[in-house]
Amino acid sequence: MKALVFLGERNLEIQDVPKPEGEFIVKVMGSTICGTDLKAYLHGHPQFQPPTILGHEFYGKVEQAPAHTGYKPGDFVVVAPYGDCGKCEACLNNLPEQCVDKSHVSNGSFAEYVAVPAPLVERGVIRLDNPDYVYCLTEPLACVLIALEQMQPRKGDQILVIGGGSMGTLIAMALLDMGVDTYVSEVNAQRKAHLDSWQIPNGTTEEVYNAKRYNKIFVAVNVKELVEEAVARVNDGGMVHVFAGLPKGTMLDLSAADIHYRKVTITGSSGFSLQTFQESHKRIAARPSNYKRLITDFFPLERGGEAFELLVSGDAYKVLITTNLD
Ligand SMILES: [Zn+2]
Ligand SMILES: [Zn+2]
CATH class of the missing domain: 3.90.180.10 (Medium-chain alcohol dehydrogenases, catalytic domain)
Known part of the structure; x- marks a missing residue:
């Protein structure tokens, strides 16, 4: 072959x-x-x-x-x-x-x-x-669903996704499809134009942080400072999900006060399970056009x-x- x-x-x-x-x-x-x-x-x-x-x-x-x-x-x-x-x-x-x-x-x-x-x-x-070729996204969306299992998004949440690459955008598409308020931070002008054309609210990191407060933040860029900033800026009692794999050996500088006094929870995930793979197929089958873009x-x-x-x-x-x- x-x-x-x-x-x-x-x-x-x-x-x-x-x-x-x-x-x-x-x-x-x-x-x-x-x-x-x-x-x-x-x-x-x-x-x-x-x-x-x-x-x-x-x-x-x-x-x-x-x-x-x-x-x-x-x-x-x-x-x-x-x-x-x-x-x-x-x-x-x-x-x-x-x-x-x-x-x-x-x-x-x-x-x-x-x-x-x-x-x-x-x-x-x-x-x-x-x-349809949209089902190629079953695996990446299954990885997103593992992250959503941990973050339990619900209506009323204000969610920020750091990074408008393909995985960050897929997280945002899944959340918006659930009717959850979601914003994406992205600096690249071409990507921002794509996000605009898909009606995905977005701005630069400073813009999105200044616009409002978030109770859940997904970090879909492998830059440690962005994880640290998310922990410092998420709401009291909020959650930060480390979705992108950081380079091996990366150590994070976090304030213990954010975890202890502000009750910030830090989670992370990688990969998918056969259960989320099946769930992912159902979500795509329900709204193929949402993901095909x-x-x-x-x-x-x-x-x-x-x-x-x-x-x-x-x-x-x-x-x-x-x-x-x-
Ligand atoms: Zn993959
Ligand atoms: Zn096993």
């Missing part, structure tokens, strides 16, 4: 690689580029040693499936790239992101085919009644390198790499 193979920093190449083996095979139709893929592309990533295939946010068509699964060739599906086991200590303690026995799909999705292991088929594969650019697999470079330029939100479109 054809695959976009990651050979090293800023080096991708279309190669013929062996088709994955397995009983449940999905023909990839489209796959969006994640921040993690971009990080690996630019600086390498311990989890993705070249040569390897990147990509994990995808939808496709069943190519082959055992009859007992209920799927048949041609069924459209979205697939979780990995899934918690539901049985280990972490899973039983409601920490599925920390599961020690996760099942993973065979390879990255910037390729023609992906094999899904049996333990993942039951809860990690979801049939699509209205197939985030996918701004499209490239065929053969031009995958250009897709990554467009993201590097900062001039795109989610970029879709299409495969097998017929």
Whole structure:
């Protein structure tokens, strides 16, 4: 099969690689580029040693499936790239992101085919009644929903999202869709223009902090000072969620008084669970047009390198790499 193979920093190449083996095979139709893929592309990533295939946010068509699964060739599906086991200590303690026995799909999705292991088929594969590339966002939105589980947004909250990149914007889209007042801080003029066109209230960091007080703040930029500022400026009794991964070894300077006297709570999350993956699919299916806007650019697999470079330029939100479109 054809695959976009990651050979090293800023080096991708279309190669013929062996088709994955397995009983449940999905023909990839489209796959969006994640921040993690971009990080690996630019600086390498311990989890993705070249040569390897990147990509994990995808939808496709069943190519082959055992009859007992209920799927048949041609069924459209979205697939979780990995899934918690539901049985280990972490899973039983409601920490599925920390599961020690996760099942993973065979390879990255910037390729023609992906094999899904049996333990993942039951809860990690979801049939699509209205197939559409918007379902590539099921995984990133599932990561947002893990964060929302902790922050418990409700009507009446005043929420600030620091950072209007694709994940910050996705958090804002999910919150606004729930009818919760949400503001995004962003300095980049192009991104601000996008946020304006999507009717997402936004301003520079100073503007949004001066405009009002917030009781919940999500930090979706990996800058430690922005976390520290959020803790200092959130309302008494407020919550700050560290959504973006900060560089390894980062230490935060926080005032104990904010935590002790002002009762500020600090939370964080990474990854998703199969439960939030399923919930995410439901939310997208209910309002596909709300989320589809985030996918701004499209490239065929053969031009995958250009897709990554467009993201590097900062001039795109989610970029879709299409495969097998017929
Ligand atoms: Zn992702
Ligand atoms: Zn587990």
